[in-house]
Structures are given as structure tokens and as C-alpha cells.
Amino acid sequence: MTLTAAPQPASGAAGLSAEQVLDSASQALRARRLAEVAEIRIAIEWAVIAGHPRDDRDPMVTPGGDGTPAMREHAIPELAMARETHPATTRALVADGLDLVHRLPLTWAVVEAGDCEPWVARKVTVLTRALLTEQVGRVDRAVAKAIRGHAPSTVLEIARAKVIEADPQTHRAEQERSRHQRYVSLSRCDEYGYRHVISRVTAGDAAWIDAMVDRVADILATTMGHDHNRDELRSVAMGWLARPADVLKLLLDHTESDIESDPESNSASDRAPWAPDHLADTVDRLASMSARRLASLRGRGRLFVHLTDDALRTGSGVARVEGVGPVDVRQLRELLGHADVTVTPVLDLRMRRRVDAYEHPEDVKDHVWAQTGGDCFPWSPRSATRDGVDYDHAVPYDDTGPPGQTGTHNSGPLRRRHHRAKTHGGYATRVVGPGRHLWRTPHGRAFLVDHTGTTRVSAAQAAAMDAAIDDGVELYFTGPLTYEAA
Known part of the structure; x- marks a missing residue:
């Protein structure tokens, strides 16, 4: 008689059985969904708090669809700073939350219970935002029935229909439309110097x-050899x-070689019946052009490449290309190899040039951009280009004030929406060092934006930096910056 031991339940490194791990997965899923619901509720509550203008010059916006309440436009960035996100991301959260509560209440009930993915419901709010209040109920009823048990793609198909x-x-x-x-x-450049070309045609x-x-x-495939896969060849062809x-x-x-090998393609009817009358003249004009004129057919572009003197000398290292990102120096040949290159002088960032005029001269803009590296608004991605920002006086320009108010000591690049929020929304900023921007929100939160990104700072640290810069001193903390909750 042979006795066999009963199988023992498998256990992981933490000593949990398989059943316990699966139960934990379900609990974690529900906790994560409810945490997202809590974020949506906070956004809705902030919209209620910011539901009335402070004065006649305080603009109101309606982030959500028809039937949702309005809120102060300049209140959105402050919530975004508290959430450590871009204002556009927070505005989308507010809009989706308001739509769920006021326009899709049946779907919101399923979301609140933690019985579906909140992001799917948020996608539905975007799809339905153009509908009027009396029209959106049809979508709400259908989605509320499907969102609990169907795959996200199925729910979104139902919503679109x-x-x-x-x-x-x-x-x-x-x-x-x-x-x-x-x-x-174009996408951002990856670490190997490649980008995606994205188009809607x-x-x-x-x-x-x-x-x-x-x-x-x-x-x-016939000219480059057969050691290249099809996708690679199509990518090279796109560049052509x-x-x-x-x-x-x-x-x-x-x-031409293909036609010559085909004896049946010599008839007059086979010789490009689709070609316009001027095609022969066009080919002749192309043949008579110089290489420089041919290159000019592509138009002109402007690309800013930042290199160290060591990279120029050795031909190795990393270059930073604005709008592209970091690339290996050796890849610059691929990036610039078919272009006429104009080299501009290198800026000496040790200079502290100031001018008396309100307008920023181009060389001051270049200097401010080079030392800041992008939009200086808290939590803003560094994807802006120098032509896509305003150059804002951190301390507002005073026509009756002292000379030299415009310069790197008092300027920061801001996208237009961020510039408006700073000017009209009660936000304050100071330049507290090269590329260092100290921000304060209407409710007293403080943030430092520098080469390390955005960091929360305490009120005491912000006051110390502010006071030091008034005395011409740049204050740097040796320890980590701290944040004290109000």
C-alpha cells in the first residue's frame, strides 16, 4: 500500500498562500479604484470652492459639458501644484468629475462603488462632452449597464454608438470639423536619437x-543589402x-530599369497617361538646379544644439537638441547631414545683462532660455520651444521704477496660459538665482523650480530665499528642502 502526501498550498516569499495573494490582488484593485474616486471628489470640491469670481476681472470657465457649473480659471493651477501635475491634467480631472456628477450620474454611481475602472468612465465623459444635457442621458444609461462587466474597449464602443x-x-x-x-x-526623442512621426491624414x-x-x-532592399529587416527599410524610406x-x-x-525589362510597356498608352503636361519641364528644371538650390526645396528650419567644448574637441559625449532631447554627439551627422548649418555664437551664461526697456531683446531671451531650459511654471514639462513662450517679468515691470528691470535676474519663460495665470490669478514669483524660480500660490504654498525640477518648500525657506535675493544673495540650502503642510 502506497501512501501519498496531500498537496500543500503554495506560498510566496511573504508566506502567503496562493488564495491569499489572489485575494490581496482583488483588494489592491478596489483600493486603487477608490483612491482614484477620492481624487475625483477632491477635484469636484475644489470646483465648488472656486465657484465664484473674486472680482470683475477674475475670469470664469466651464471645464465640463453643458449643465455643469463654472469655476475660477485661475484656481486650477493652484490645485495642480498641490497634486504635482500640469494644470491641463488637473483641468481635465475637474472637467471629468463635474461631468460624471452632473451629466452621467448612473455611471458615477458605479464608479463611486469601486465596481469599474474610473479611467474608462472619464473617457466616456470626453466622448459625450459635446452633447446637451437632455441628450447625454441615453449614453449614461447604456454605459452604466455595461461598464461594470464589459471590457473597456466594448464600453467605449457602446458609448461612441x-x-x-x-x-x-x-x-x-x-x-x-x-x-x-x-x-x-513629432514625439520626444528617445535615448538612442529616434523619434516617431505622428500624423492624422x-x-x-x-x-x-x-x-x-x-x-x-x-x-x-536591393541597394542596402539583405541584412536589414522590412520595418527598418520602411523607416529609412520615410526619411527619403x-x-x-x-x-x-x-x-x-x-x-526605368523595370520598364525596359517589360516588352509590353513600350506603347504610347503605357507612357505615363496620368502625367501632367508640365512633368517633362519639371524634371528638366530639377536637373539644372545646383545642389544648394535642391536643398532649398525642403524649406528652412531652426534647430538649437547645445554642446560642451569637450564634446566638440573629442567628438564624443552627449548633445542636447532643443525639441529633440539628448543624443549621442556622433548622431548629429544623421541629424544635420543633409542640411546647411548656420552656427551662432555661444552665450556666456556668467554675464548678467540688464536693459532699461520693457521689451526683452533677443539676446536676453536666448540667455534666459538657456539658463532656464523651458517653461518655468511649477510641474510644467520642458517640452516648450523658445518661440512658444512669453518672457515674463517675475517682479512686474514698473514704468516709474529703477533702470535695469529687464534681464536674466527678473525674467522667466512661460507658456501663454501660465503667463495669464501668474498675471491675473494671484500667483507671485521671484528669480532667486540663475534658472531658479520661486513661486507662491494664492493660499501660501511655495515651490522652487530649478534644474532639478519642481520642489515644495516651506514658507520659512521661501521667505529666506526671497529676503536674500533682495540683498543680492542667492540662497541655497545644503540639506533637503522641506514642506510644512498648512
């Missing part, structure tokens, strides 16, 4: 672009499209 049913005329108008929302943009244009990329990739003269020559060279 109900939005069309609720207001077909608006849907058709949105289709027309979307024609004007086509775009081409018509289905027909997309098909032709895809076919052209495929055709160029086919040719490159930016050089119209080069890609035209490539296509003509290889298309």
Missing part, C-alpha cells in the same frame, strides 16, 4: 504614403521622402 444616436447632426458636423484637425507632429493620403514608403523600401530631389532620382533610376 450612443453618442451618434443621441445627436446625429452634431456627429456629422464633427466629421466636417475634423477635416481641419489634421496634423503632423485622410485614408486616401495614408494609403498613398504607405505605398510610396513601400516602393522606396523595395528599392533600398523629406528629400524630394533624391527620392525622385531614386524612383526614376529604378523605374
